[in-house]
Amino acid sequence: KQWYQRRVQPVHLVALNRIPDPEEIFVGQKVFFPQGDYSGTEGNNTGGKRYHEGVITRIDGKHPNTVYSGHHYRGEADGKWVTYRGYSFEFSCKLPDLRIAPN
Numbered sequence: 556k557q558w559y560q561r562r563v564q565p566v567h568l569v570a571l572n573r574i575p576d577p578e579e580i581f582v583g584q585k586v587f588f589p590q591g592d593y594s595g596t597e598g599n600n601t602g603g604k605r606y607h608e609g610v611i612t613r614i615d616g617k618h619p620n621t622v623y624s625g626h627h628y629r630g631e632a633d634g635k636w637v638t639y640r641g642y643s644f645e646f647s648c649k650l651p652d653l654r655i656a657p658n
Contacts, residue, residue, distance in 0.1 A: 577650060581611065588652060590606075621649065
């Protein structure tokens with residue numbers, strides 16, 4: 556068995572690594588937001604941000620200082636892992652940290 560396993564992600568759980576335009580984000584919009592980190596491991600990966608699917612519930616301020624708040628789209632009852640260090644049901648971040656799925 557090789558050191559990795561191939562995973563197939565559903566298309567709605569894939570995001571472009573591009574900062575969305577402010578007009579692409581609205582209350583009720585599904586987004587991907589960072590929370591927690593992947594640890595780097597020798598010969599495996601370099602680590603980085605761990606993105607989660609969420610929904611925007613509030614938008615405060617004006618661009619470029621807008622803060623986007625929301626919560627995880629899925630919870631423990633849906634099988635979501637919620638015991639990692641740094642977990643919080645809610646999130647707040649600025650536009651450069653958000654990603655959206657392509658239509």
